[in-house]
Amino acid sequence: MSPRPFNCNLIPAGSRMLVPRNLQQRLYPPTEFNRCLEDEKEIWQQIQRCGGLMSICPGKKYNDPPWVKMPQQGKRFSYINSIALPGPPFTGTDTLVTSFRVPLGYDGCIVSVVQNYTGQGFQEGDGDLTWRIQLNQRYVKNYGNTNVQIGSMITPYNINSGQIILLSGQLVQYFVNVATTANLNGGRIICSLFGWWWPR
Amino acid sequence: MIGIIPSDVRANRPSVARPQNTVVIPQIVDGFSYNTQLLYLPNRYFPNALAQLDILRRAANMRARWFVIPDDIDTPLQPYDTLYYQIEMAGGSYLWGYNFNTISATDPDGDPVATTASDILLQMVDSCTGVPLFQDFVNGFGNSITGNSRAIPILLTQPRLILDPGLVNIELSNRTANTIFCQLLVMSSEPCKVITEEDRVRDWTLGLAGIGGMR
Numbered sequence: 001m002s003p004r005p006f007n008c009n010l011i012p013a014g015s016r017m018l019v020p021r022n023l024q025q026r027l028y029p030p031t032e033f034n035r036c037l038e039d040e041k042e043i044w045q046q047i048q049r050c051g052g053l054m055s056i057c058p059g060k061k062y063n064d065p066p067w068v069k070m071p072q073q074g075k076r077f078s079y080i081n082s083i084a085l086p087g088p089p090f091t092g093t094d095t096l097v098t099s100f101r102v103p104l105g106y107d108g109c110i111v112s113v114v115q116n117y118t119g120q121g122f123q124e125g126d127g128d129l130t131w132r133i134q135l136n137q138r139y140v141k142n143y144g145n146t147n148v149q150i151g152s153m154i155t156p157y158n159i160n161s162g163q164i165i166l167l168s169g170q171l172v173q174y175f176v177n178v179a180t181t182a183n184l185n186g187g188r189i190i191c192s193l194f195g196w197w198w199p200r
Numbered sequence: 201m202i203g204i205i206p207s208d209v210r211a212n213r214p215s216v217a218r219p220q221n222t223v224v225i226p227q228i229v230d231g232f233s234y235n236t237q238l239l240y241l242p243n244r245y246f247p248n249a250l251a252q253l254d255i256l257r258r259a260a261n262m263r264a265r266w267f268v269i270p271d272d273i274d275t276p277l278q279p280y281d282t283l284y285y286q287i288e289m290a291g292g293s294y295l296w297g298y299n300f301n302t303i304s305a306t307d308p309d310g311d312p313v314a315t316t317a318s319d320i321l322l323q324m325v326d327s328c329t330g331v332p333l334f335q336d337f338v339n340g341f342g343n344s345i346t347g348n349s350r351a352i353p354i355l356l357t358q359p360r361l362i363l364d365p366g367l368v369n370i371e372l373s374n375r376t377a378n379t380i381f382c383q384l385l386v387m388s389s390e391p392c393k394v395i396t397e398e399d400r401v402r403d404w405t406l407g408l409a410g411i412g413g414m415r
Binding site: 028029030031033034036037040041044045048052053054132136137138139141142144145167170 | 255
């Protein structure tokens with residue numbers, strides 16, 4: 001071992017040889033493999049300069065973001081459904097109210113939601129009723145655990161500029177959960193989703 | 201024994217290869233080499249994925265950088281909620297592996313409850329290109345390491361280049377009624393860049409010029 005390991009003028013290179021330190025004192029000389037990495041980086045930077053992957057991918061290009069303004073080829077959807085209050089007795093499990101699957105080849109967005117209860121005994125936020133919107137296996141951010149009513153069938157709640165984006169083939173499900181200790185009487189639970197989808 | 205080297209064919213420069221001229225690349229010595237529990241069988245995923253890392257492992261001036269998400273392990277994932285997190289790595293870094301696991305959980309009453317990695321769904325998106333790592337949210341169970349597993353960490357099929365500005369968006373989605381504590385470990389390799397005194401002086405001069413231009 002060198003008695004002065006940190007003051008030596010040679011450092012090991014990738015080729016198992018010792019080479020003189022460079023001026024920066026800390027960098028190893030680049031190898032052939034660094035050139036491979038640089039080449040790949042150059043290719044991807046060139047793609048980015050040309051507009052990114054979207055510019056070279058096949059598919060429809062829209063002038064405006066299709067989730068902000070419905071394109072001409074867009075199709076509206078509205079899924080409105082209601083179920084009778086599941087109980088009593090209440091099981092505390094999630095009950096499906098409405099669901100749909102996004103058509104293959106189409107993306108979409110949910111721009112309005114409605115969740116209501118028409119019976120008696122419900123206090124907003126008391127936890128007797130919990131609504132959840134699920135996309136495939138995950139829950140939509142901020143819509144996975146709501147226990148207040150949102151909107152009405154006359155004036156649906158608009159999710160302005162923050163639509164829930166849907167991807168082709170996704171399964172959208174609207175659940176309601178009635179707590180086991182709920183003190184509700186009769187009525188129906190309404191869940192509705194409005195929006196549009198557009199061809200990719 | 202005489203053969204034609206494929207690269208010489210591409211260069212339209214046929215030549216002969218002699219055994220004594222065969223290039224033997226020395227074995228890479230790193231953590232993967234020292235994992236004696238791995239069986240490098242040719243039909244298994246891990247050794248093939250590791251082979252895709254070969255260029256990155258042999259390149260000089262790349263250093264490991266690991267990110268933990270969330271950075272505070274006591275950050276809870278609320279029931280039915282999604283945690284958004286963004287990590288920032290140096291432009292030109294390579295994302296090459298990850299590992300995930302859940303730590304603990306509490307039920308809605310606040311009592312400890314058992315949890316597994318399948319309670320969480322993951323997604324990672326390169327913010328520069330918008331290309332996600334997975335086609336949709338992926339179940340955490342398939343991305344966690346059990347005590348019996350020897351293939352640590354999970355390797356990508358090939359390292360993913362992260363261009364400037366080097367941002368990766370992470371989403372962790374809790375699909376249960378429990379509050380869960382978990383951690384995702386993202387492994388990357390970033391290029392070393394030594395900033396010399398001359399670089400600093402140049403940047404400082406440019407900065408002054410910019411300020412002067414604004415006046």
